Amino acid sequence: MTTLGGSVATPAKGxxxxxxxxxxxxDLQAHAAEANGRIVLFDKxxxxxxxxxxxxxxxxxxxxxxxxxxxxxxxxxxxxASLIRSVGGADFRLPHTGVMHYADDAPKIPTAALSxxxxxxxxxxxxxxxxxxxxxxxxxxxxxADSHNVLADLPGREKPDEVVLVSGHLxxxxxxxxxxxDGAGVTAAMGAxxxxxxxxxxxxxxxxxxxxxxxxxxxxxxxxxxAANKDKLSSQIxxxxxxxxxxxxxxxxxxxxxxxxxxxxxxxTALQPIGATAIDRREGEVGADISPLQEAGVPGxxxxxxxxxxxxxxxxxxxxxxxxxxxxxxRQVAVMAVLAYYLAEMPEPLPRVPAKAK
Amino acid sequence: MTTLGGSVATPAKGxxxxxxxxxxxxDLQAHAAEANGRIVLFDKxxxxxxxxxxxxxxxxxxxxxxxxxxxxxxxxxxxxASLIRSVGGADFRLPHTGVMHYADDAPKIPTAALSxxxxxxxxxxxxxxxxxxxxxxxxxxxxxADSHNVLADLPGREKPDEVVLVSGHLxxxxxxxxxxxDGAGVTAAMGAxxxxxxxxxxxxxxxxxxxxxxxxxxxxxxxxxxAANKDKLSSQIxxxxxxxxxxxxxxxxxxxxxxxxxxxxxxxTALQPIGATAIDRREGEVGADISPLQEAGVPGxxxxxxxxxxxxxxxxxxxxxxxxxxxxxxRQVAVMAVLAYYLAEMPEPLPRVPAKAK
Numbered sequence: 001m002t003t004l005g006g007s008v009a010t011p012a013k014g015x016x017x018x019x020x021x022x023x024x025x026x027d028l029q030a031h032a033a034e035a036n037g038r039i040v041l042f043d044k045x046x047x048x049x050x051x052x053x054x055x056x057x058x059x060x061x062x063x064x065x066x067x068x069x070x071x072x073x074x075x076x077x078x079x080x081a082s083l084i085r086s087v088g089g090a091d092f093r094l095p096h097t098g099v100m101h102y103a104d105d106a107p108k109i110p111t112a113a114l115s116x117x118x119x120x121x122x123x124x125x126x127x128x129x130x131x132x133x134x135x136x137x138x139x140x141x142x143x144x145a146d147s148h149n150v151l152a153d154l155p156g157r158e159k160p161d162e163v164v165l166v167s168g169h170l171x172x173x174x175x176x177x178x179x180x181x182d183g184a185g186v187t188a189a190m191g192a193x194x195x196x197x198x199x200x201x202x203x204x205x206x207x208x209x210x211x212x213x214x215x216x217x218x219x220x221x222x223x224x225x226x227a228a229n230k231d232k233l234s235s236q237i238x239x240x241x242x243x244x245x246x247x248x249x250x251x252x253x254x255x256x257x258x259x260x261x262x263x264x265x266x267x268x269t270a271l272q273p274i275g276a277t278a279i280d281r282r283e284g285e286v287g288a289d290i291s292p293l294q295e296a297g298v299p300g301x302x303x304x305x306x307x308x309x310x311x312x313x314x315x316x317x318x319x320x321x322x323x324x325x326x327x328x329x330x331r332q333v334a335v336m337a338v339l340a341y342y343l344a345e346m347p348e349p350l351p352r353v354p355a356k357a358k
Numbered sequence: 359m360t361t362l363g364g365s366v367a368t369p370a371k372g373x374x375x376x377x378x379x380x381x382x383x384x385d386l387q388a389h390a391a392e393a394n395g396r397i398v399l400f401d402k403x404x405x406x407x408x409x410x411x412x413x414x415x416x417x418x419x420x421x422x423x424x425x426x427x428x429x430x431x432x433x434x435x436x437x438x439a440s441l442i443r444s445v446g447g448a449d450f451r452l453p454h455t456g457v458m459h460y461a462d463d464a465p466k467i468p469t470a471a472l473s474x475x476x477x478x479x480x481x482x483x484x485x486x487x488x489x490x491x492x493x494x495x496x497x498x499x500x501x502x503a504d505s506h507n508v509l510a511d512l513p514g515r516e517k518p519d520e521v522v523l524v525s526g527h528l529x530x531x532x533x534x535x536x537x538x539x540d541g542a543g544v545t546a547a548m549g550a551x552x553x554x555x556x557x558x559x560x561x562x563x564x565x566x567x568x569x570x571x572x573x574x575x576x577x578x579x580x581x582x583x584x585a586a587n588k589d590k591l592s593s594q595i596x597x598x599x600x601x602x603x604x605x606x607x608x609x610x611x612x613x614x615x616x617x618x619x620x621x622x623x624x625x626x627t628a629l630q631p632i633g634a635t636a637i638d639r640r641e642g643e644v645g646a647d648i649s650p651l652q653e654a655g656v657p658g659x660x661x662x663x664x665x666x667x668x669x670x671x672x673x674x675x676x677x678x679x680x681x682x683x684x685x686x687x688x689r690q691v692a693v694m695a696v697l698a699y700y701l702a703e704m705p706e707p708l709p710r711v712p713a714k715a716k
Binding site for chain 2 (some may be wrong): 092
């Protein structure tokens with residue numbers, strides 16, 4: 001009855017133990033004396049109401065902490081395995097996967113994700129009496145192999161050495177096609193440059209399409225790009241990444257200095273025909289792969305898209321091509337094209353973003 | 359990548375063949391010459407727009423024909439196996455199961471259901487060139503075993519030999535818990551009598567709770583009940599079955615004579631506080647298990663519930679307890695209780711329903 005999957009980092013062949021169901025890290029600490037020898041299940045529900053209010057990433061952050069840190073938190077108390085309730089707002093019995101981390105100070109215990117329904121069922125059963133689970137988890141962590149970012153430059157007409165990145169990531173979890181995470185983002189980045197080419201628009205600076213490798217499991221691609229460019233960071237004028245799916249575009253996310261916002265007005269004017277006029281100015285990371293460059297002060301951007309349903313599909317077997325609506329993807333191409341062209345064409349680059357306002 | 363499941367009636371161990379994708383029976387006939395030696399995939403989408411307009415059963419009937427009759431239609435043209443696109447309106451890569459029939463005039467070929475996403479993917483690939491599929495299907499059809507309907511009577515105070523049935527079905531497909539199909543129906547039927555008992559209401563006639571066995575795969579339970587009562591059908595005053603899930607109750611479905619409708623007005627008056635006042639008068643079957651009695655002229659009823667999401671979960675691994683909203687289930691208990699009590703209390707039974715108006 002229990003569908004296991006995802007987040008598996010250490011194999012467990014035939015591990016049987018009683019389950020301790022907790023709903024938070026605090027709840028785990030309150031039951032610390034009961035964790036030894038148990039399988040700890042973190043039954044933390046994804047807050048879809050938060051997602052429905054445009055705060056999907058906050059909802060994700062709340063819940064994903066248990067996937068990332070749950071195993072080590074449980075292991076420190078003697079647990080023999082840990083489980084999470086899958087991180088997502090849909091109720092179709094889909095387990096979810098994603099990265100997790102073992103802390104150095106805790107045994108590396110097996111960990112996996114249950115579908116929300118199965119986590120709820122185990123919770124109901126455990127409220128009635130002891131529940132034993134038998135885990136058979138068969139993960140393999142293969143040796144790293146060489147892989148590559150994919151780059152393409154549309155050279156600038158005046159300042160070809162200054163570049164604006166427009167990007168998405170090439171890798172995905174292997175439960176499905178990775179259509180919304182992040183096929184849509186890569187396609188939008190490629191489409192933006194295709195549109196500019198077909199319009200014969202060559203901006204002042206170079207527009208560089210980047211399809212990042214290894215966003216999901218270590219960010220090797222973005223680290224390698226940063227390392228290769230760390231001595232010429234002043235050439236990196238602005239960075240754009242699309243990695244929030246293929247929902248309807250609403251505008252753009254900008255991690256820029258407060259006084260930069262007014263300078264973005266022509267972008268929203270250009271995007272008025274598709275209604276994508278919102279500017280959501282944020283501090284800090286707006287895309288995992290562009291975050292090393294953002295941390296170095298480069299202004300960062302992303303399309304602002306409707307993410308209310310993003311975590312219905314994210315990191316599940318249902319992240320398939322049919323989830324990408326062609327009209328929304330075309331609109332996202334428009335957002336990325338306008339944004340990239342404008343940033344590459346501005347006479348003066350936007351100011352760098354001080355570290356504290358990241 | 360392809361998730362197989364459901365509808366499997368004949369094993370296939372390592373069957374490999376090229377796929378012929380068709381979208382209807384007519385389409386199959388148009389490609390009749392290509393079916394020989396192939397795996398035929400019926401890629402027929404469930405019409406969720408129809409379901410969203412309150413016609414979920416029509417949407418189901420359109421699509422389920424391929425599950426029921428597709429294998430024999432394909433086999434008659436020499437196909438070696440048949441596949442369907444799962445019958446349902448959700449897009450969460452869930453295969454769907456359910457009954458299928460082999461016709462006597464066709465070879466019994468293996469058949470299974472793909473998730474909608476996988477059917478679409480095979481369709482896209484086949485549009486580009488030949489697609490081979492390798493099927494490993496491992497169904498088992500075990501010998502029939504004894505099982506039972508579960509009956510309980512709340513005896514009538516004046517006419518205990520006349521009965522009104524209030525019912526749901528006990529069996530379900532084993533992908534999940536069968537919470538909406540049909541745990542909710544059985545619970546609503548039991549709850550109706552529980553409410554009447556706790557209110558101290560004993561109707562003129564007997565109210566009989568029936569939890570039918572084997573609705574999903576042969577209707578053995580309802581056939582057995584009919585056989586046991588066929589010599590005293592006049593004792594069967596009215597029959598109610600809940601088998602459309604746990605959505606919000608909107609009123610009732612009634613297969614009664616046209617002049618009976620006015621007599622049902624007190625029911626809707628009683629249900630006004632919960633807004634379940636619609637009367638949807640239909641001809642013909644309103645519940646699979648009560649259909650033999652309906653065919654014999656017994657007035658048939660069902661709660662009218664919101665079925666817009668019923669086929670998101672029906673016959674899938676996601677038909678789990680969390681899909682049942684307690685408030686809606688309580689309302690359904692109210693509908694069933696009012697309906698059963700009123701029909702059992704009426705001084706004169708409703709008239710029998712002529713066969714042509716079934």
